[in-house]
Amino acid sequence: METNSKLEERFARSLASNDTRTRSRTLKRLTQWVVARSSIEDGFTELEFLKLWKGLYTCMWHSDKPLVQEELVDSLAGLLVMMRRPDAALQYLRTFFTTIAREWHSIDRLRLDKFYLLLRKMLGQSFKLLQNSQWDEEVVQEFISIIKDGPLNHDLGKTTLGVQLHVLEVYVSELLMCSPVEGGVDLLNPPLALLANTRDTTVSGCIVRSVLDVLDTSTLDQLQLTPEAVSDALRAMAINRDTLGRNRKLLYTHCKRFSSDECPPPDSGCGLPQPKRFKRKSKGKIKIKKKIKKKMKKKL
Known part of the structure; x- marks a missing residue:
């Protein structure tokens, strides 16, 4: 055998x-x-x-x-x-x-379309798997780990830009095929975490366009989400110390879109320790101080 x-x-x-x-x-x-x-x-x-x-x-x-x-x-x-x-x-x-x-x-390039189709179908059937498990928390969390470690990893050494962009483009549409969705906020974590950590503006633009911009009232209802829940998720990413500075501003911008309350402004740091700021001395004051020092030395 x-x-x-x-x-x-x-x-x-x-x-x-x-x-x-x-x-x-x-x-x-x-x-x-x-x-x-x-x-x-x-x-x-x-x-x-x-x-x-x-x-x-x-x-x-x-x-x-x-x-x-x-x-x-x-x-x-x-x-x-x-x-x-x-x-x-x-x-x-x-x-x-x-x-x-x-x-x-x-x-x-002649074979790309069929592999794009394979990516879409694999992602769609993954969400179907979660649905069949009754959105079991352990299964959902393992799926999230796979997505964050794989196609939506901010380290492009562990994935490729082409795979990443296509997964982002179809992520929400494939998820909606399994609506109503339980644990919608958790399932939005992989693209939001990537938005917080990516250094590629093409990727961040794709996340905004393909994920955040499609979260209208109808979509949120199918995902069983409220605007405040999305806002809280964005705020949590924004206040994380590991979030890149330029991405933090982007997260706060979209946090305001979904929040009924006023989000902290992008430059507030939202509880993060702020660096000390020193006033820059004018050149005139510096020259006067130098002259005084020279006179003191001559007297001595």
Whole structure:
């Protein structure tokens, strides 16, 4: 009987085949095997999923026809909600983001659209997974950790700009597909935390445009949020000592939009220790003091 390691390697080789039929048959067998094994506690290790994703990525790379691509994307993303244990599904999601970040720069422009579609579907099915878990707090917090450590990490050494921007663009729209949403404020934490820490103005502009600007009354109702809750979340990010200064001003600006109360002005520091300010002496006073010192030395 084959060991799990050898079986995964065989799956990966078959998925990388140039023959469409071979890839299709392998994908069906792989789906059945993964779903069955996901019922076992600690059924998969991170390394095992990384090996599988290497083969799945290559399979996605080889699929050229639009209908074939869409069917494959639905199959890969659908595994998230087919798995019998949320911890296995979340491990599958984490290793997906690791793989896509590693391979992103090797994707040519002709293949970008199908990988953008894969990113969107994986994110959408992730929210579906949370919904199926009845918005279980432990599952939600693990998902948030995966997103903050992966695609919405402010350190671009752990993700890529292309992945980050696309996830931000579809984040709220995919979340709304699972409305009504419980724990909406927590699920907004990854993009808001990125807004507090990013050094890239393109990223901060994307967060404002794709996340904050779409939070109108209807959207807030679907997310079961109040404007004050969003304002409080923005204020919490703004007063964090690790928040970049220029981003703090941006957070306060949008804090005012959602708050019925007056937020502290951007330059107030909101409780942060303020640096001492020294008055700059005029050049005239400095010259007079120098002359007095010279006269004192001559007298001595």
